[in-house]
């Protein structure tokens with residue numbers, strides 16, 4: 001692939017990565033209060049609903065942990081784009097197919113090394 005085509009392809013994947021990063025950041029910001037610790041001395045809510053609230057809070061915290069994991073992958077892909085390593089397998093240095101990158105632009109291994 002010539003440099004111009006690589007540039008166009010990389011811009012496309014960069015936009016995909018940036019838009020997902022934006023979406024995740026928006027969700028994280030919108031759900032901040034869902035992850036706040038549950039008040040233990042709330043008299044207004046009974047013991048059962050407090051348990052529910054704690055369980056919900058723990059699920060929301062787990063979701064946030066998954067979002068942070070995904071953000072790390074996106075940041076790493078953006079770094080590879082900056083450094084010109086994007087689209088090459090981190091293990092064997094072969095190029096990763098566009099089809100595979102369209103499936104997930106954060107993939108850093110070719111199909112053979114991912115097996």
Ligand SMILES: [Zn+2]
Nearest residue numbers: 089092110113
């Ligand atoms: Zn490989």
